[in-house]
Amino acid sequence: MRIASWNVNSIKARLDAALAWLDEGQPDVLALQELKCVEDAFPRLEFEAKGYKAVITGQKTYNGSAILSRLPIEDPMVGLPGDDSDEQARYVEATINGVRIASIYLPNGNPVDTEKFPYKIRWMKRLYARAAELAATGDAVALLGDYNVIPTDEDCYDPRAWDGDALTRPESRAEYRSILNLGYYDAFRAAKPNAPAAYTFWDYQAGAWQKDNGIRIDHVLLTGAALDRMTDSDIDRRPRGRPKASDHTPIWCDLADAPPTPRL
């Protein structure tokens, strides 16, 4: 089973690109972020024509998160628990082929001297709580999405340029690490431990793509039970180089069917 994640920066603007990548990348599951539309405006029929059903949370203009799947979807859940007053559409979850999967659009948090940064940190603490519940099941769990966190300096073309930014702030990195410390693994790093700098986002401005001035902020986090099934993970740079591209590019991992139960 191939599962993937892509921040499309408006599903309306990126519909053709998303449909093309389903053919090209052949994901069984694709987590989408930054839909920038309400649920009713999501192009369900176009994806259903390709055999994908969707779990969606949307809002006007901003945010939005979805899971597309060509395998049956069980127990969908919309919204990150922990704050009923939070109206931002950033989280959906569902079970597919025995794997609990989340599509995450974590708040950016800039500028850090505004309410946006504490909101990001609070949101990350809520994600930690949910990640802990899911890890405690012992099941295969995959938390995919745009984390808006550059985990280490190796994940950035020029760490000095991002010093003080919400994506590299120690508080953001600490919250991210606290999720790893629950027993989650960075799928890309696990599959490609010796890979040189690899990015998932390049700004539209200042020729960032042409200069490979990128950052790695889209992540697939797997519990041990899921990692045991992983056979590969990579970043597909191709969509970023095309006309009318999203500023993010897809990341994916492959999970084999569940291994047999070990016997003593």
Add this chain to the structure above:
DNA sequence: ATGGCCGTTTTGAACGGA
């Protein structure tokens, strides 16, 4: 990484993104 973009919206200047 800020000169340079892009998508959205009470359609045209402002906001959010990272």
